[in-house]
Amino acid sequence: MILVTGGAGFIGANFVLDWLAQSDEPIINLDKLTYAGNLQNLASLEGDPRHIFIQGDIKDREKVAALLSQYQPRAIIHLAAESHVDRSIHGPEDFIQTNIVGTFRLLEAARQYWQNLEERTRQAFRFLHVSTDEVYGSLCKDAPAFTETHCYQPNSPYSASKASSDQLVRAYHHTYGLPTLITNCSNNYGPFQFPEKLIPLMIVNALAGRPLPIYGDGQQIRDWLYVKDHCSALRCVLEHGKPGETYNIGGWNEKPNIEIVQTICELLNALRPADYHKLITYVADRPGHDRRYAIDARKIERELGWKPVETFETGIRKTIQWYLEHQTWVASVQSGEYQKWIETHYQGHAG
Template sequence: MLLVTGGAGFIGSNFILRWLEHANESIVNLDALTYAGNLENLRPVEHDPRYRFVRGNICDAALVADLFERYRPRAVVHFAAESHVDRSITGPSVFVETNVTGTTTLLNTAYRYWLGLPDEEKADFRFLNVSTDEVYGSMDRESPPAKESTPFDPSSPYSASKAAADQFGRAYARTYGLPVLTVRCTNNYGPRQYPEKLTPSIITRAAAGLPLPIYGSGRQIRDWIHVDDFCSALRCILAGGRPGDIYNVGASNEWENLAYVRKICAVLDELRPRAGGGSYADLIEHVHDRPGHDLRYALDSSKLREDLGWKPDVDFESGLRATVAWYLEEGPGVAL
């Protein structure tokens, strides 16, 4: 049994769907169903006897303790988080509550549960803490990708809250011996993402003929990985990762935001040509830049590749095309 937090969100729902395809092991999904969580994402498995959904908040220590006692998980996969940078700028407090307080509540409950396990189960237990590349802060264009040892330099309230949650996980591993695995990943794209994020926002706005806002010059650089590749990395780390270790997960697939949006527009031009002719790229509008906008994120994933033999399998061009097609077919009603 796995306990997954935030499993109704983008990455969490894709992880659960892929997990139940690859493994005959049950999952309990704890999700508060805030605005970005949607059980429609998990409709394919809602009647699967291996899947259980519990609505609740990771800050609720009594509920979390009850779930550990009732279901006896052999691992926790912790996705639950507030994750939108813009929202963190206008309202940082909820990011501290969910990302920092919620994570420490979960860690503390897991630790107490872990202490009471028989020796064999105790040795096998894992707490997989899902972090982000944003904890490393902004990089120059010429800088080498961040390694697991690169110092933190978060820029936004979001990345600061994730850095704190990340470090609390590391502290529980060092101080208490809790077998925490820390995972830091680059930007994910793929199906089931809430439309406020760049990829689904551009697709759904373009399909509706709306302007496509790009912050500042659009020359900020991100490394993009398909969510299925990230989920395969998580399965790999959960199976073979060394307790206490950190693993960066990236696809070495860097694009400037403007170029990335233009690629989405090119796919849209092919799959759903504009009625009046012209390219969807004509809808691009540059808007005032976001405060503290980081120039570049990039991760060195050589440790994961060399130690555990993982590599991304989804070709970027085909993955992006499939992603655009998914949003065009399913529409924002499912993506929300």
């Protein structure tokens, strides 16, 4: 079996669901269940003995060690993280604690567990750390895309905390021999994404007739990766990746934010006719907003044979359709805390 951290979150839940759709190998799912972790994401697995859910914090080294000892997983897929840039600007402490301290304690528990395994099992064990392209910093418009050897230049508390966790994982491989793998992915989108990130926020707001807030001039460029493509890449890296290596995972879909929002408006108009474009509202840019991220995903294709299946056009259609069909889920995650966050963050930002 395998241990997944953060398996009730957006990417984690998609990974767990896709894994169990294709394999009978059980998953131990360790998740703290913060605002973005939601067991409703995994409702279809209720009663499934292959899914063992444990509520807990990766910073709880004793609990993690006990889980490793009890279940003897062959791999750890480390997805648990604080991941929203805006939240990191307003409250960086949680990002330092979860992404740096949490990863450190998880690594310590994994190292001690791995060192006590018998030789053949030790050789097969893997620690897969899932990270972000934001650790590389910002690119100018015509600069080459990020490769795995690009210098780290994080610009937000979030990306700095993820860069720190990447370096810890790298150090544990080179110092202790722990068989680690690191992936750096571009912006994910798809089912179960909490509606604070750009794409689900725009879909949910548009359907409710609320403003669609666009930072600055809306020309910030991101590479967009459909979450199920990301999950297939993680499975590929886990099975075929070389310990100590880093693999960039991208969708080959660079687009400015304003184009993303306009596309959402156009597709929604075809499905639920209304004048969504009039809801687009430009707001003051966030501090230190990176202009462009772009992933060069040639290494993973060349060495492991992986490439994305979805184009942005196919992926965004599937995403919008999912949100239209899961309005109950959307309503359930829009708790009082979420509403308070949106109101506080965007209050006074009209521009």
